Amino acid sequence: xxxGSTRLKWTSDVGPGAPFAGKExxxxxxxxxxxxxxxxxxVVVTGFLGSGKTTLIRALxxxxxxxxxxxxxxxxxxxxxxxxxxxxxxxxxVLLGNGCLCxxxxxxxxxxxxxxxxxxxxxxxxxxxxxxxxTSGLADPGPVLQTFATDRGLGREFHLxxxxxxxxxxxxxxxxxxMPEARRQAALADRVVVSKSDLAEPGAAELLIAQIAALNPxxxxxxxxxxxxxxxxxxxxxxxxxxxxxxxxxxxxxxGSFSLVFDEPLSWPGFEQAMAVxxxxxxxxxxxxKGLLAVAECRGPVVVHFVxxxxxxxxxxxxxxxxxxxxxxxxxxxxxxxxxxxxLFAGIAxxxx
Amino acid sequence: xxxxxxxxxxxxxxAYLTAAARGARLLALVxxxxxxGRQMTDTxxxxxxxxxxxxxxxxGGIGEGMSIQIAKDGxxxxxxxxxxxxxxxxxxxxxxxxxxxxxxxxxLPQSHMRSNSLETVGDILAVAYQTTKPGLQPAGxxxxxxxxxxxxxxxxxxxxxxxxxxxxxxxxxxxGEYIHMSSGAPDFIPSHPRDDQFYxxxxxxxxxxxxxVGRWWLPGTREGDSEPPPERHPEGADTxxxxxxxxxxxxxxxxxxxxxxxxxxxxxxxxxxxxPKMVARWDYHPPYHGFTHTVVPFFDRNLYIVSDExxxxxxxxWPKLVWIxxxxxxxxxxxxxxCPLPPLEAFQRRGGRYGAHNLYENVPKPNAWKSDRIVLGxxxxxxxxxxxxxxPYQPQEVGYFVPAPPERSPTGSIQINDVFVDERAIVxxxxxxxxxxxxxxxxx
Numbered sequence: 001x002x003x004g005s006t007r008l009k010w011t012s013d014v015g016p017g018a019p020f021a022g023k024e025x026x027x028x029x030x031x032x033x034x035x036x037x038x039x040x041x042x043v044v045v046t047g048f049l050g051s052g053k054t055t056l057i058r059a060l061x062x063x064x065x066x067x068x069x070x071x072x073x074x075x076x077x078x079x080x081x082x083x084x085x086x087x088x089x090x091x092x093x094v095l096l097g098n099g100c101l102c103x104x105x106x107x108x109x110x111x112x113x114x115x116x117x118x119x120x121x122x123x124x125x126x127x128x129x130x131x132x133x134x135t136s137g138l139a140d141p142g143p144v145l146q147t148f149a150t151d152r153g154l155g156r157e158f159h160l161x162x163x164x165x166x167x168x169x170x171x172x173x174x175x176x177x178x179m180p181e182a183r184r185q186a187a188l189a190d191r192v193v194v195s196k197s198d199l200a201e202p203g204a205a206e207l208l209i210a211q212i213a214a215l216n217p218x219x220x221x222x223x224x225x226x227x228x229x230x231x232x233x234x235x236x237x238x239x240x241x242x243x244x245x246x247x248x249x250x251x252x253x254x255x256g257s258f259s260l261v262f263d264e265p266l267s268w269p270g271f272e273q274a275m276a277v278x279x280x281x282x283x284x285x286x287x288x289x290k291g292l293l294a295v296a297e298c299r300g301p302v303v304v305h306f307v308x309x310x311x312x313x314x315x316x317x318x319x320x321x322x323x324x325x326x327x328x329x330x331x332x333x334x335x336x337x338x339x340x341x342x343x344l345f346a347g348i349a350x351x352x353x
Numbered sequence: 354x355x356x357x358x359x360x361x362x363x364x365x366x367x368a369y370l371t372a373a374a375r376g377a378r379l380l381a382l383v384x385x386x387x388x389x390g391r392q393m394t395d396t397x398x399x400x401x402x403x404x405x406x407x408x409x410x411x412x413g414g415i416g417e418g419m420s421i422q423i424a425k426d427g428x429x430x431x432x433x434x435x436x437x438x439x440x441x442x443x444x445x446x447x448x449x450x451x452x453x454x455x456x457x458x459x460x461l462p463q464s465h466m467r468s469n470s471l472e473t474v475g476d477i478l479a480v481a482y483q484t485t486k487p488g489l490q491p492a493g494x495x496x497x498x499x500x501x502x503x504x505x506x507x508x509x510x511x512x513x514x515x516x517x518x519x520x521x522x523x524x525x526x527x528x529g530e531y532i533h534m535s536s537g538a539p540d541f542i543p544s545h546p547r548d549d550q551f552y553x554x555x556x557x558x559x560x561x562x563x564x565x566v567g568r569w570w571l572p573g574t575r576e577g578d579s580e581p582p583p584e585r586h587p588e589g590a591d592t593x594x595x596x597x598x599x600x601x602x603x604x605x606x607x608x609x610x611x612x613x614x615x616x617x618x619x620x621x622x623x624x625x626x627x628x629p630k631m632v633a634r635w636d637y638h639p640p641y642h643g644f645t646h647t648v649v650p651f652f653d654r655n656l657y658i659v660s661d662e663x664x665x666x667x668x669x670x671w672p673k674l675v676w677i678x679x680x681x682x683x684x685x686x687x688x689x690x691x692c693p694l695p696p697l698e699a700f701q702r703r704g705g706r707y708g709a710h711n712l713y714e715n716v717p718k719p720n721a722w723k724s725d726r727i728v729l730g731x732x733x734x735x736x737x738x739x740x741x742x743x744x745p746y747q748p749q750e751v752g753y754f755v756p757a758p759p760e761r762s763p764t765g766s767i768q769i770n771d772v773f774v775d776e777r778a779i780v781x782x783x784x785x786x787x788x789x790x791x792x793x794x795x796x797x
Contacts, residue, residue, distance in 0.1 A: 020654045123700075
């Protein structure tokens, strides 16, 4: 939600009362089968230096499920090495050169993905069906998330399918404690892969998983020799999760996550106003907000996604993923507790009613 | 394998990487695809899933007639019109779209004719016959009883031949009562030989005795009209002032939506079938190169989707487009956007035609898919392409299917010609020359 309320922005061309809305106005456009709709899925693999990102991607590319993958490698160093390791496995490999994806190479990423999209349309590169981005070990995934968060960035053509964080069982615990970049990577991830568990001391992986869980309730998988079930990397993370009801705030160095559940359908204007207030006052502390909403104005559930002060256009789905028809929102924040956010939503709902 | 954007590397190092990558390119492409069991290495597919490909046993040149019949025994039969002689039509059992089976195939009686268009309603099949030159026979349409798909039996032949007629190019048959078609007639003398076909309505309520109930032509195209003949398009781009598709829908039984080739879009009031009246025309040629092909109304959204047909090789008549037209004020259709296509350079040299042709027409029959958001169009070597028109000012491409060049393709390329979607949302698309039938699922 940049620049305050986005209500008009999302609904002016296609919403109720628009000239070509038809009998059944769809405020967020055509209902989609899945949150990414037709967009190309992008899997971003983060992880601290040496955590095993390249090995994980290589193992994926060697599996049938990995066919049709374009790999974009961001390396921090004089001459790229990781992309050379990946080159023999992927149809399309692009190296983003010197620098960190979160800093000077971010526009390179946008340009590269746009070029890839155009080259693919005109047949200049093989017709890949997903992109895997390997970030440099020092990258903060936040800015990368932002490039996919709006249709002014890459969000019209590409969909961030999953942010994967690789944490190695040998050095991961120390990195999480001492390196703020490593903490942010783990906190923002949709899924965490623990690597090198075979090299670590017995019990180390279990301790590490507990440490990650305190930071992020995301599912954690253990890679064996760099390999993990491809679906764990490639599938869209479900918005609803088994541990969703926890609603906990687990602060580690100011980072934490919590969830809100609403039993009754939300009114879209009320939801928008609540998020507008949050993003206006605390946008930089809203690292990620993901949700599946029952919206009073819509038949299908609506997927929303915020990264700091940016909002991706909402997507209305054809079907609910399960029997649960309640609205669910997950917040990953910095120094912002659940109670304050819950009170904000409750207050606006009370005023709106 | 493709290495680019070597930012941070010196030019020399970048060149080295690219060259090294080229050496491994084919291996890299073939490897993962073979593992996946793909048969073709250079099919480009996005948000479609290919279910099957049937080359129709060597006669895989399909025109622009595709229609589903549910046979009495429950089989789902797809009837296909052939692009050119020697075959007339082919029936394929697509009950299992992963395993289409050839059921029946008929030959044309003459080599100087083609049956490029067909439709089925229930157990009746209507097939258009057009001859290569005026004055030849048989020119008209034939009705078949297809209650046993393996054994189509002729019911009647409706003769449209005449000294100035090539017969029927295209017919629309959806309600079981009337055939709307682009046809010549024995008594019709066009003011220019390229304007030999016009709009005719034939009552087939008694299939043994079809009767013409109405006709319309663009004023000036018949010899003796009081209006002057239309100004010809330049030689080489003069494809005639005559209808191509003639669509009529139950939502507006009083309207016929005509792609009138060099005449643009034409909407007729056919409430009185004996006296059709033009209520709207949108003619955008010149500067565009003519050959308006299909008009599909999205009734609830006040939109028309209009396609051109590309008729020249290698971009000779580029651009041939799919237009989104604002139909809120019926008398004044206003184009508001076109469906985006890859640049001409990308497809121009692949062989054959590249540009718009047929659209999926929201066929008003029970075994046909309906959507007033998604447009599916065929673009010859540009393949099958899907667009979301939720925001009609900015249609967005949401999928494509560009098969590898079929073996023995005379153009060296795929030439995707037509598309049909059944009520199960299974997509059927065909090659114009040899490739036959492809079945797909939509995944967007």
